[in-house]
Amino acid sequence: MRHYKIALLSFLCLGTTIALGQAVKEDFKPSTKNQPGKEYPQVNSQGYARFKIEAPAADSVRVSLGLGGRGGTKLEKGEDGFWTGTTEGPMDEGFHYYHINVDGGTFNDPGAKNYYGSVRWESGIEIPAHDQDFYALKDVPHGKVEQILFPSPSSNTSRRAFVYTPPGYAQNQNKNYPVLYLQHGWGEDETAWSNQGHANLIMDNLIAEGTIEPFIIVMTYGMTNEIKFGGLRNFDITPFQTVMVDELIPYVDKNFRTVAEASHRAMAGLSMGGMETKMITLNKPDVFSYYGLLSGGTYAPEDVDKVDVKLIFLSCGSKERPEAIKAATEKLKEAGFPVASYISEGTAHEFQTWRRSLKEMAPKLFTK
Missing domain, CATH: 3.40.50.1820 (Alpha/Beta hydrolase fold, catalytic domain)
Known part of the structure; x- marks a missing residue:
């Protein structure tokens, strides 16, 4: 079995992404549930989440976090070996568990802190809520x-x-x-x-x-x-x-x-x-x-x-x-x-x- 190094790196996205017919604002910031100093995953003011994963030898990388029934968020591979992607739509406000799927293997996101859920330690992400005060x-x-x-x-x-x-x-x-x-x-x-x-x-x-x-x-x-x-x-x-x-x-x-x-x-x-x-x-x-x-x-x-x-x-x-x-x-x-x-x-x-x-x-x- 091949072993993949999964690392979360900085990612600067310019311009505007279109998802589900909605213009996605490029005001992404690191999730408050990230490991110290890690830039990704990120969330924006609309509730979209964005990921970047290093797995140069992988054939498929997917994030379990996504809209219901769509099987999560599929990441796209760049020439530099990094896989990037944004959720198809905004997520519900608040906390969510998620994990990374690399060629069928389940891994936690090294950029995010881990929380015990689903009978395992899972990565966590926080979508800012209007009432989070x-x-x-x-x-x-x-x-x-x-x-x-x-x-x-x-x-x-x-x-x-x-x-x-x-x-x-x-x-x-x-x-x-x-x-x-x-x-x-x-x-x-x-x-x-x-x-x-x-x-x-x-x-x-x-x-x-x-x-x-x-x-x-x-x-x-x-x-x-x-x-x-x-x-x-x-x-x-x-x-x-x-x-x-x-x-x-x-x-x-x-x-x-x-x-x-x-x-x-x-x-x-x-x-x-x-x-x-x-x-x-x-x-x-x-x-x-x-x-x-x-x-x-x-x-x-x-x-x-x-x-x-x-x-x-x-x-x-x-x-x-x-x-x-x-x-x-x-x-x-x-x-x-x-x-x-x-x-x-x-x-x-x-x-x-x-x-x-x-x-x-x-x-x-x-x-x-």
């Missing part, structure tokens, strides 16, 4: 994200979680905090909400604005990668439920200043993390009082006991199935449940949907 790094007091290792007798190991404690946590020794247990999606891990989702920055900014009361967020691995994509019907929640309810929550309550009551505890998750959230909250209604499904399904009125729940939050992108969220919300409201919903305009099953969902959900938690 809410997860921007600002000059405000910042909380702390720390790694913890907690004992898990049920899985015969120590497991990892990341805990966000809000600004002032270390100084306010007499204050206890509510806790949100926030789950990632299939193929991701406990790093996703901090790295891809910027959950900590979203919280910092909301707290600085006075929009929410501070609370702790706990993010742990959801035992999802043992299930192959397409096999979710065989998923058994019991092992993770044991880890969450019997091992992680007691550890957090013992080692952090929490309000160790169901009335001050929430669980939410994106995609498969939402499925896990639904299963556990219905199985253990005495553990959580706030439920959040972010592109993770819905609840029916007959599923939930009104006595146990203080809020049900449902969300998805406008390019997913918003009608299902709207219908479920109406049925829950008619049945007298405390419910709120949110549809992220112009996004699909992707992190911009979930970033926005967290921003919308957080002010509604722990208010009763």
